[in-house]
Amino acid sequence: MTRTKASIRLRYAGTVALFLLPSAIPLALFTLVPMAGSLWTSLHEWNLITPMRWVGLDNYVELLGEERTRAAFGHTLYFIAGYLPLVYAGGFGLALLLNRAMRGRNVLRAIYFLPVVSSWVVVALMWKWLLNPASGIVNQLLALVGLDGPGWWTDPDWAMPSIILASAWKDLGFVMVILLAGLQAIPQEYRDAAKVDGATGFKSFRHITFPLLSPATFFVVVISLINGFQVFDQVHVMTGGGPAGASQVVVEQVYDLTFRYGRAGAASALSWLLFVVILLVTLVQIRAQRRWVNYG
């Protein structure tokens, strides 16, 4: 029997499926199935210990009317507004610095990347300790130069800046690595050509480096924004959403609704609201990138 085209195609599809299986199965088991489950849960009232009760869209309606929800999204946006510029500027600065020929460059790159692979719990506890207003080293150093340090995470007005600081510090290395890769992908000829045309220093940066780095910038911004919306570990460890609810972000609220208040249905609904927000923001970014991201 000769092999027909169809059977070859079938075998090809089988091979593809086989190679996709290792990632498809965990994706289905640990992402898609739980997502469907949470959508189902979001339409119920459930305190984890009694059987679920169908309530339709009540959870969504209730959440949208609650001041707590607005506050949680507000705090999350506050976090992003502080975190994103800080982590981008810091990561960019590091990338430019470590892109130059210098001694110990690789060691420094590795050191700046270390926090990225560290556990969030460890990093958050370390920052909590550094920023401890009673015994932390930061306020002790500030006192040396005659400054009265703030209450950091014990003060409602300083809790979010404390979390932003810790988060930017941890993620700097990630932004640095991506932008570094972007910088190194810029062909030297472009810079040389610009030089011949008389563009040096800032001009070269403005017209050559920055536009050609835009794909890497785009990637970093999309990922950082998604991470920003999902901020949780550092908040949970450093402040638990406090003091006085001043750092209660959306995912911390999801946690509290489930495990403190026995409102797993509302928590699932809030997760879906967050999902929709992230989806919309990402779609807008993908559309907008056509205008500013340069793949040339």
Add this chain to the structure above:
Amino acid sequence: MNRTTKAAAALLTAVLAAACAQGSATRETAAEDGKVTLRYFTFSAAPDHVADLDSIVAAFEQQNPRIDVVVETAPFADYFTKLQTSIAGNTAPDTFELNYENFVTYADAGSLLDLDTAATGDDDYQPGVYAAESLKSFNHGGKQLALPASFSTVVLFYNKALFDAAGLPAPTADWTWADEQAAAAKLTDKKKGVYGDFQPVQFFEFYKTLKQAGGEFLSADGKKTTFDSPAGVKAATWLVDKVGSVMPTEAEIGGTADYDTNLFKSGKLAMWHNGIWQFAGMADAPFDWDVVVEPGDQTKASAVFHNAVAASATTKHPAEAWAWSRFLTSSQIMATTRIKNSWELPPVSDQSVLAGYLDAATKPANRQAVFDSLKSIALPPVIARQQEMQDTMTEELSNAAAGRKSVQQALTDAAAKIDGLLG
């Protein structure tokens, strides 16, 4: 190719099977020698009274050699999260502790074993050993769903040495807020790190001081909050104004665990609002200290905490769970262990058992204050969305303490939010 597919499929199946086996969270409770392992989960034993609980367990196991009681503890702050999750995950402990505020939630959810049914056949059981009111507190819808295990009150601890050194008379049962405030101001010496007073700014202190100021938290029908009142402002101001003046601020505390306990123990805190469960831990403090009934304002009102032991509705060993629950809450050894070691008090009807508490050789001397505090009590408001109410109240009081809102504004906002939870 075909072989590879099969091999891969086999491998995958093996991995998944292993993962499932790993993930199985059910614990085997039947030991091989026919012994029954019974789990008991508690928040009130650790850290000071684990050994006391162990001695009660040992006595029980001696009488019931077939039952092996395994104690699991969690700090109060995490306890109910763990309990709720374990019930949801079908790994509920056979028996567990509940406080009065949370009892109703678990009773309504059908998570608790009907103990009357479980007690059938136990001819030794006499409900009369429990203080009648206590037993009734844990009867829900005509069913006894938990047995009262202990009660405790909050009193004013004071460091006698600091009062003596300052030439001030020690607090008495007649003290009011004004007396406390005047003494606290005189005793605070921030340069030496000495503070006059410590009373946490949170829900539990607020409902009590509200009652002391002559106010009520909820309306009689429980449908509306009534703390946004002059009495409420007075109570909240009483708590909030201590922060930073006679009491350390949050920044000074810096999130240190058991800060107030250690401050008092190190002799740097003159007055401390805390529960009688702290007696044992303070017994060896190297200075003279004592307790009095908390000062009041318009009236006296002391907080009483009431804990119970319940069994899981899904336990595989209801008879054993009943036997342990009954022993833990009414046996002679339980009562004497609690009294001898200054643990929370047993809710027994026989008052002569409690008399031993007054004769204890360890501090404080004025143990009579514990019983005096029961003469005028403030019970916590209990609603279906209890934890949300507590968190909201604490959050708004913290806003006032941090100076982000006026006390009046904080109470108005808290009242609006909590009214929304009552609906």
